[in-house]
Amino acid sequence: MTTAPPKPVDAKPPVPAAAPERIKAKQRPGDVIFSTSTIVAGGLILAILALVALFLIVQSIPAFVADPAEIKGSPSSFWAYVAPLVGGTIWAAFLALLMAVPVAIGIALFISHYAPRRLAAGLGYVVDLLAAVPSVVFGLWGITVLAPFVQPFYSTVVDIFGWIPILAGPVSGTGRTILTVAIVLAVMILPIITALSREVFLQTPRLHEEAALALGATRWEMIQMAVLPFGRPGIISASMLGLGRALGETMAVAMVLSVSGGFSFDLLKSTNPSTIAANIALNFPEAHGVGVNVLIASGLILFVITLIVNSIARYIINRRKAFSGAN
Amino acid sequence: MTTTTVPAPPMTNTLTAGKLPKATPWLLLVGSWIVMGVIFGLLMMAGVTADFNIVGTIFFGTVLFVIVLTVVSRLYEGVRRSKDRMVTSLVSLAFIIALLPLISLLFTTIVNGAHRFDLTFFTYTMRNIVGEGGGGLHAIMGTLQITGWATLISVPIGLLTAIYLVEYGRGTFARAITFLVDVMTGIPSIVAGLFAFAFFALLTGVAGIRFGFGGAVALSILMIPVVVRSTEEMLKLVPNELREASFALGVPKWLTIVKVVLPTSIAGITTGVMLAIARVIGETAPLLIIAGFTQSMNYNMFNERVMTLPVFVYTQYANPGSDAQAYLDRAWTGALTLILIVMLLNLAARVIARIFSPKLGR
Numbered sequence: 001m002t003t004a005p006p007k008p009v010d011a012k013p014p015v016p017a018a019a020p021e022r023i024k025a026k027q028r029p030g031d032v033i034f035s036t037s038t039i040v041a042g043g044l045i046l047a048i049l050a051l052v053a054l055f056l057i058v059q060s061i062p063a064f065v066a067d068p069a070e071i072k073g074s075p076s077s078f079w080a081y082v083a084p085l086v087g088g089t090i091w092a093a094f095l096a097l098l099m100a101v102p103v104a105i106g107i108a109l110f111i112s113h114y115a116p117r118r119l120a121a122g123l124g125y126v127v128d129l130l131a132a133v134p135s136v137v138f139g140l141w142g143i144t145v146l147a148p149f150v151q152p153f154y155s156t157v158v159d160i161f162g163w164i165p166i167l168a169g170p171v172s173g174t175g176r177t178i179l180t181v182a183i184v185l186a187v188m189i190l191p192i193i194t195a196l197s198r199e200v201f202l203q204t205p206r207l208h209e210e211a212a213l214a215l216g217a218t219r220w221e222m223i224q225m226a227v228l229p230f231g232r233p234g235i236i237s238a239s240m241l242g243l244g245r246a247l248g249e250t251m252a253v254a255m256v257l258s259v260s261g262g263f264s265f266d267l268l269k270s271t272n273p274s275t276i277a278a279n280i281a282l283n284f285p286e287a288h289g290v291g292v293n294v295l296i297a298s299g300l301i302l303f304v305i306t307l308i309v310n311s312i313a314r315y316i317i318n319r320r321k322a323f324s325g326a327n
Numbered sequence: 328m329t330t331t332t333v334p335a336p337p338m339t340n341t342l343t344a345g346k347l348p349k350a351t352p353w354l355l356l357v358g359s360w361i362v363m364g365v366i367f368g369l370l371m372m373a374g375v376t377a378d379f380n381i382v383g384t385i386f387f388g389t390v391l392f393v394i395v396l397t398v399v400s401r402l403y404e405g406v407r408r409s410k411d412r413m414v415t416s417l418v419s420l421a422f423i424i425a426l427l428p429l430i431s432l433l434f435t436t437i438v439n440g441a442h443r444f445d446l447t448f449f450t451y452t453m454r455n456i457v458g459e460g461g462g463g464l465h466a467i468m469g470t471l472q473i474t475g476w477a478t479l480i481s482v483p484i485g486l487l488t489a490i491y492l493v494e495y496g497r498g499t500f501a502r503a504i505t506f507l508v509d510v511m512t513g514i515p516s517i518v519a520g521l522f523a524f525a526f527f528a529l530l531t532g533v534a535g536i537r538f539g540f541g542g543a544v545a546l547s548i549l550m551i552p553v554v555v556r557s558t559e560e561m562l563k564l565v566p567n568e569l570r571e572a573s574f575a576l577g578v579p580k581w582l583t584i585v586k587v588v589l590p591t592s593i594a595g596i597t598t599g600v601m602l603a604i605a606r607v608i609g610e611t612a613p614l615l616i617i618a619g620f621t622q623s624m625n626y627n628m629f630n631e632r633v634m635t636l637p638v639f640v641y642t643q644y645a646n647p648g649s650d651a652q653a654y655l656d657r658a659w660t661g662a663l664t665l666i667l668i669v670m671l672l673n674l675a676a677r678v679i680a681r682i683f684s685p686k687l688g689r
Binding site: 026028030031033034035037038039040041042044045046048049051052055056058059102103104105106107109110111114115123126127129130132133134135136137138139140141143144145146187190194218219220221223241244245247248249250251255277280281284285288292295296299302303306307309310311313314 | 407408410411414415417418419420421422424425426428429431432435436439483484485486487488490491492494495496500501503504506507508509510511512513514515516517518519521522524525526528529534535548551555579580581582584585605608609610611612615616619620637640641644645658659662665666669670673
């Protein structure tokens, strides 16, 4: 797919070496207008991101200085209001990642190294279909199909493993717990992790693979020795991008999770921490006054968290691009 | 390798010696399912479970298969082969696991959405509707308009930025833009909605502002990076020889780009734009915040709330009236319509890419 892209050309016509003086390209009005407009468009992207940060900060300031009594649920401070949400966001995204990454690596390996060549592209498209499903449909599915489906399993698990702290009962009667949410999130971030890992696995130098096989390695040993070490940075950054997606996912969480205040690690109880994004979506339509600012401030925190996660991921990807011999 | 226990026929093929026959894994798989089926059948007859547990049969049968296959392979083929076989079955299993939610989701949406997938749904709004009847016309129109505006905003910006990055961009500024486009890809959709709200609330001075164009702005923040990324890839694929030939004929650079580079890559760019539309058309959270929800048709993007399809699905589900089932049915039909639109866009994008892509490689 992504082979080495050709370097863009330089516009200047070749100058004869003996020429005493460089012939400058004629600056036509069309050229000036066109190149300026492309620069303006590029600059707009800088401006938009700056504006996003600026306006979120401006609208959040009232929340930081507000009287805590005006905040919904009257917590002791703004931070006491946000902390459980941050905890819930990270906990749900972490659980989703824990489930999605092994499966995604498996799928990526299946498509890149196990499936018959002819089928591989089609199978990749099938996984991409998952990415095309809108999140609100995932929410609807999670609450009407998945939650009732997994609830009996949760009961059984609590009966048998209830002595493990995070699996403690009493079990949720609806199945709308943070574990269900994490399953839905895992399904939603599968395509992005799969797509990126697959790309990286396909870039493994052919000679490394063939050398391993020629030395008598089985297919799994070849993957262990050649493909996985080569693809490790790719897997890590793909997981980070998936994590960023899971952190910001709104509707599926808002619809599926049955929320109560506070934070806990319990997976199967009906008392679950909410996430920042879901909390905004659920409370924004009715919010007014300082409540709006509080929600925007929590959005700002979410923005910062995802920004950090995504930047790390991009940093790993870009560093690898520069040093790998594959492209 | 331990190849001791081969029941050798008189003539052995040395290439397959010490290997399990090809059909073994399949036989073992069916065998494990049957064993588990018998166990669950006995459980059912003993009255422990009410009916035959087919999910349990398949699940535990597959687990049993992986274990048995590993053990059998270990006995006959040695540790390394058995590990290989185990990983092969696990990897294939991972793929099937990923298919299950997709199939289940599509199946439920089609079955539940078919109830109200009728003419009424596509010709009526929800104005003055309580209980049955009514439809999502206002939501469909709102979605089309908001997405259209978002496309109008993002395509020029995205296209020009990509041209800058590929044809002009050098140095720090270009690298900064590349990085920021990547960062923009990761903005959570709800944050985009909050930004549009914060921006227009300050700009207009209306505290609880809701209007359609704000939704378009929020969506274009999500859409621009996708357009830039895909267009950039496509422009990079245009062979340099084409540009050089054009320059050699004395064509100015901007005309080279407009008349040579863009026409060559237009199919890929169109595909990228359609995929970008498909990505944002299903966004719920930003529209919930800035476009709001309403029961009536609103063609004016700059005044008052506008309903969109994803928000329609959410509100029908979240705020059911007296006859909850009617609302749920409408939500599913909305979901089905949404999925159909997204799939059609995806399909069209791929068809365009296949038919109109330039035939290179001569």
